[in-house]
Amino acid sequence: MSTGLIFGLTGLAVFIIGLCGALILVDPLRRLLALKLCSVGASFMLIVAAWNAPPATPDPVPHALVITGIVVMISATAVALALIRRLHTLEQEQND
Amino acid sequence: MVDPLLVFDVALGLAIVMLAVSVLVVRDRFAMIVLVIVFGLMSALAWVRLAAPDVALAEAAIGTGLTGALLLATWQQVRADPERGPSLPRGVLAANVGLCALILAGLVAAFLATPLGTAGLGGAVADNLANSGVDHPVTAVLLNFRAYDTLMEVVVLLVAIITVWMIDRGIVQAPGPALGDIHRSFARLVLPVMMIIGAYLLWAGASAPGGAFQGGAVLAAVGVLLLMTRHYQPQPAHRPLARVVFVLGSASFATVALLVAAGDRVPFEYPADHAKPLILLIEGLVTLSIAATLAALFHGREPEAIRIEEKRS
Numbered sequence: 001m002s003t004g005l006i007f008g009l010t011g012l013a014v015f016i017i018g019l020c021g022a023l024i025l026v027d028p029l030r031r032l033l034a035l036k037l038c039s040v041g042a043s044f045m046l047i048v049a050a051w052n053a054p055p056a057t058p059d060p061v062p063h064a065l066v067i068t069g070i071v072v073m074i075s076a077t078a079v080a081l082a083l084i085r086r087l088h089t090l091e092q093e094q095n096d
Numbered sequence: 097m098v099d100p101l102l103v104f105d106v107a108l109g110l111a112i113v114m115l116a117v118s119v120l121v122v123r124d125r126f127a128m129i130v131l132v133i134v135f136g137l138m139s140a141l142a143w144v145r146l147a148a149p150d151v152a153l154a155e156a157a158i159g160t161g162l163t164g165a166l167l168l169a170t171w172q173q174v175r176a177d178p179e180r181g182p183s184l185p186r187g188v189l190a191a192n193v194g195l196c197a198l199i200l201a202g203l204v205a206a207f208l209a210t211p212l213g214t215a216g217l218g219g220a221v222a223d224n225l226a227n228s229g230v231d232h233p234v235t236a237v238l239l240n241f242r243a244y245d246t247l248m249e250v251v252v253l254l255v256a257i258i259t260v261w262m263i264d265r266g267i268v269q270a271p272g273p274a275l276g277d278i279h280r281s282f283a284r285l286v287l288p289v290m291m292i293i294g295a296y297l298l299w300a301g302a303s304a305p306g307g308a309f310q311g312g313a314v315l316a317a318v319g320v321l322l323l324m325t326r327h328y329q330p331q332p333a334h335r336p337l338a339r340v341v342f343v344l345g346s347a348s349f350a351t352v353a354l355l356v357a358a359g360d361r362v363p364f365e366y367p368a369d370h371a372k373p374l375i376l377l378i379e380g381l382v383t384l385s386i387a388a389t390l391a392a393l394f395h396g397r398e399p400e401a402i403r404i405e406e407k408r409s
Binding site (some may be wrong): 002003004006007008009010012013014015016017018019020021023024025026027028030031033034036037040041043044045046047048049050051052054055057058059060061062063064065066067068070071072073074075076077079080081083084086091092 | 119189203391
């Protein structure tokens with residue numbers, strides 16, 4: 001057992017939980033959060049791949065990729081939330 | 097004797113998985129968002145354990161803090177909607193679960209077949225660090241060795257704010273709850289400090305964990321606080337300036353690349369003696385863009401001429 005293996009399995013579990021949630025749940029807000037879990041799980045896999053047992057230093061390239069991924073994810077989240085808000089107003093107009 | 101840190105790792109890993117499950121099964125949607133925020137912070141802690149402090153900072157500031165603020169702002173508006181229950185046909189449900197199982201099997205096989213602890217590209221980065229203009233490997237990768245990725249990421253942010261402004265156009269939304277006097281004076285107290293922390297994170301990125309994205313996120317939090325305490329209210333007249341700031345990062349990044357390419361070099365192959373000033377120039381402008389864009393994403397609509405009557409609380 002090493003730190004890398006433990007968190008590798010954690011990342012796998014989180015990714016699959018998020019994927020199942022995104023495919024099974026119907027509520028848009030919850031589905032969006034399931035995708036967020038997916039992205040964090042995938043980031044875990046990349047960071048574990050970069051990890052080396054101390055005292056060796058980790059590989060910085062996957063770290064840079066994950067930072068990029070985090071920023072892309074907040075962009076996607078913001079757009080999805082705007083769509084959710086739009087759906088909400090459209091449904092309200094229909095019900096009025 | 098078991099290493100106590102390994103016990104901690106196992107506990108943290110289990111906590112993260114439990115939080116992920118509870119996010120999807122908890123009934124109350126407000127609790128769901130709070131759990132996602134806790135989940136993000138725990139992930140950041142795990143990444144510190146995996147020797148990835150830059151990523152942990154980015155996850156805590158952007159992936160957890162600002163994402164949480166965005167989620168809560170939207171929840172505030174759609175909270176009246178009843179949540180849609182699972183209404184998938186049984187066959188589709190079974191097919192989806194089967195698909196997930198297949199992907200899981202593939203991932204486990206890939207994970208077990210991958211040798212852990214290989215040097216990867218770490219050696220190549222370490223060998224060329226002296227020519228990159230900065231002393232921190234992650235910043236060197238982001239702003240020099242793989243600068244194309246970072247340029248495209250800034251463009252993605254720009255596309256996001258354009259899209260959100262277009263989607264939200266014409267929506268009349270209730271103004272968010274105005275924070276009271278205590279919050280306003282608190283904001284006056286902490287905002288200068290937050291500005292300094294953001295600028296420091298940007299400056300420190302050249303030699304230590306930190307950089308444009310973490311610094312930009314802290315400055316974006318300053319913007320969010322200004323918006324929430326009504327110290328700053330977006331006016332339609334500010335739109336041109338806002339657009340300029342949104343584009344500033346991508347434009348300066350691309351301009352530097354083109355200028356470097358004009359001097360018989362590959363784009364982003366900075367001349368060695370100008371590398372550090374160029375990287376800091378790009379990072380500074382990108383930080384401004386990121387901060388403005390993230391704060392604008394939190395605000396949602398573009399400022400419009402139609403003023404909504406504010407409820408005086």
